[in-house]
Amino acid sequence: MKAVEITAKDLRPEDFIKEKVKDISQAVGQGLAINALSGGVDSSAVTMLGHKALGDRLKTYFINNGIMRQGEPEEIVSIFKRLGVPVEVIDAQDNFFSALKGVTDPEKKREAITQTFYKDVFAELVKKSGAKYLLQGTILTDVDETVAGIKRQHNVFMQLGIDPQAAFGYKIIEPLVELRKDGVRKVAAALGMPEKIYNRMPFPGPALAARVIGEATPERIKVARLATMIVEEELSASRAFQYMAILHQDRVTGMRDGKRDFGLQIEIRSWDSTDARKAQPTRLPYEILDKLASRIVGEVPGVVSVTYNITQKPPSTIEAV
């Protein structure tokens, strides 16, 4: 069953919100629902729609999986507190790192994160809360790329013939599945969220694990997190659609203090795009590239090489894993 697309141009955000609030209320009835907020525009929009529909019968969690960016859990919880939405942080770092241990294949990494999220962490939360429904922010692009076999997005089940009720013990409601990213941004703005949220750069469900090629250990995630922080600081004024740092698996010979240093490689990507289906590398000024390289080799221990990706999507994809 494939959702019919509502393009950003055809979307009437106020009508869409009214309709989805009604759908969620009807589906959940007098029961309870839960959802995971990551702070991305999709899960943020779903959180607000769900709270409009269900009030305190929706319990919102931020799952600290250990693979988020610097300061992310605290920042998101405080933004939603200001919006009147209580969010509970669940520390699940050990669950995710044990599931990722020794896993290097990209699709197996994605699958390990999916299983940990839905079967381990969420099934437990559903049991504890008594909820029957999980609200989540799957969008049409997630479905398209998963069904096409390009990348297994962490949040796609029904469209692959997987029944979440049978697999995990709860039903999933996807209010945004007819939209793409640009449509979700319009809905999020109409829901009264701050620009910081509705214009927030996309960030993948598998988080920094999608930006570490090979095993995502706590140490390697830390390298990607530091490099990401620098790239985000330096490119925040660029107006690019999405930018990131990727830690490669291969090492290369470099030199430090006059000695050979067989060190780490970071790849920077910055994309211009409207809906993530196609993307072009941002034509960044050379001075910015220069600054990125010197900050990353200077501030991220072990890095001796920084490159910039100049490939289009397709055939590249936006994330490296």
Ligand code: XMP
């Ligand atoms: P790719 O790498 O497939 O990414 O070109 C397209 C867009 O989707 C984001 N992305 C994800 N989003 N779950 C998500 O919610 C995922 O598993 C996932 N993988 C990639 C990516 O950041 C880009 O914006």
